[in-house]
Amino acid sequence: MAFVVGVGLKKRFVSKERIGLFKTRLKVVEALAGVDVEIEKGRLWSLVGPNGAGKTTLVKIFSTLLLPDEGSAFIGGLDVVREAHRVKKIIGLMLYPDKGFFGRLSGVENLIYYGMLYGLSKREARRRALELLELVGLWEVRNRPYEEYSAGMRARLGLAKALISNPEFLLLDEPTVGIDPVGARKIRDVIRGLKRDGRAILFTSHNLYEVEELSDEVAIIINGRIVARGAPEELKRKLGFKPMAYVRAVCRDGERAFSSYGGGNVLAELVKKAAEEGCSVIEAYVKEPPLEEVVVKTIGAYEGRPLPRG
Numbered sequence: 001m002a003f004v005v006g007v008g009l010k011k012r013f014v015s016k017e018r019i020g021l022f023k024t025r026l027k028v029v030e031a032l033a034g035v036d037v038e039i040e041k042g043r044l045w046s047l048v049g050p051n052g053a054g055k056t057t058l059v060k061i062f063s064t065l066l067l068p069d070e071g072s073a074f075i076g077g078l079d080v081v082r083e084a085h086r087v088k089k090i091i092g093l094m095l096y097p098d099k100g101f102f103g104r105l106s107g108v109e110n111l112i113y114y115g116m117l118y119g120l121s122k123r124e125a126r127r128r129a130l131e132l133l134e135l136v137g138l139w140e141v142r143n144r145p146y147e148e149y150s151a152g153m154r155a156r157l158g159l160a161k162a163l164i165s166n167p168e169f170l171l172l173d174e175p176t177v178g179i180d181p182v183g184a185r186k187i188r189d190v191i192r193g194l195k196r197d198g199r200a201i202l203f204t205s206h207n208l209y210e211v212e213e214l215s216d217e218v219a220i221i222i223n224g225r226i227v228a229r230g231a232p233e234e235l236k237r238k239l240g241f242k243p244m245a246y247v248r249a250v251c252r253d254g255e256r257a258f259s260s261y262g263g264g265n266v267l268a269e270l271v272k273k274a275a276e277e278g279c280s281v282i283e284a285y286v287k288e289p290p291l292e293e294v295v296v297k298t299i300g301a302y303e304g305r306p307l308p309r310g
């Protein structure tokens with residue numbers, strides 16, 4: 001059994017919708033319509049999809065902040081609903097935006113506070129806080145009050161907070177939003193290190209380049225239903241996206257380009273064809289379709305179409 005398991009998770013929200021100056025009606029939103037999840041230790045599982053698709057709802061269920069209406073979820077064999085207090089000890093959550101910090105306290109003080117909430121002694125919490133501030137690149141500003149932190153610094157502190165209890169399962173909801181490119185790369189390096197350490201990670205991001213870089217498995221969610229899933233390359237093939245082989249060569253009549261859908265074998269054929277035509281190859285490569293194209297086209301294909309039953 002995988003370390004993190006979700007089976008048939010469903011969640012509905014009922015809210016009031018204003019339909020006139022004084023009139024309201026009840027609106028039912030099916031945020032999750034039967035979602036299955038499996039994440040092994042040392043693996044990163046990404047959930048991608050449009051705004052309002054249900055990503056944060058799933059993150060909140062696994063982090064015990066929301067109860068599912070139906071289905072079950074387990075982390076390390078612990079039931080997320082019935083054993084929530086034990087689950088909280090083995091997970092780390094980073095939500096965007098993180099509202100759990102005290103504005104007047106410094107970064108280090110905020111982390112010490114959370115470390116002590118997790119049962120660390122003050123000395124141990126301080127040691128861990130300083131280690132994490134270094135890890136996420138906040139060492140220089142560790143003593144500045146949180147209210148003076150920029151959006152990117154706040155996001156980094158959110159990641160440090162998620163790591164304070166040395167969790168086995170990390171839930172990272174848009175961890176690089178608002179972080180500058182250099183900082184985002186550093187965060188991705190930290191995430192890679194966490195995977196190597198054997199932690200299971202549930203990750204959401206609208207930055208599909210980073211999703212492709214980090215994920216072992218990607219699930220595309222639309223209107224609370226997962227419509228496709230698999231390792232990035234597998235997902236592309238399943239959805240009919242193929243790599244393209246390109247060859248650039250200098251021929252008697254000038255420079256020519258040869259291209260065809262396919263991988264290494266097709267590339268070898270193109271190189272052979274160029275040589276047979278008396279050309280000298282100057283460049284030969286296979287280009288994968290970016291995950292972004294695959295996800296955007298998949299979401300577009302479902303627009304206005306009834307979704308498969310969850």
Ligand SMILES: Nc1ncnc2c1ncn2[C@@H]1O[C@H](COP(=O)(O)OP(=O)(O)OP(=O)(O)O)[C@@H](O)[C@H]1O
Nearest residue numbers: 013014015029031050051052053054055056057058
């Ligand atoms: N507390 C709530 N009350 C009513 N509706 C809610 C509530 N929380 C979420 N929803 C609705 O549930 C659906 C799923 O929301 P969710 O926040 O999970 O989406 P998301 O995929 O994380 O979106 P985003 O990419 O914008 O963060 C949306 O239609 C949202 O409006």
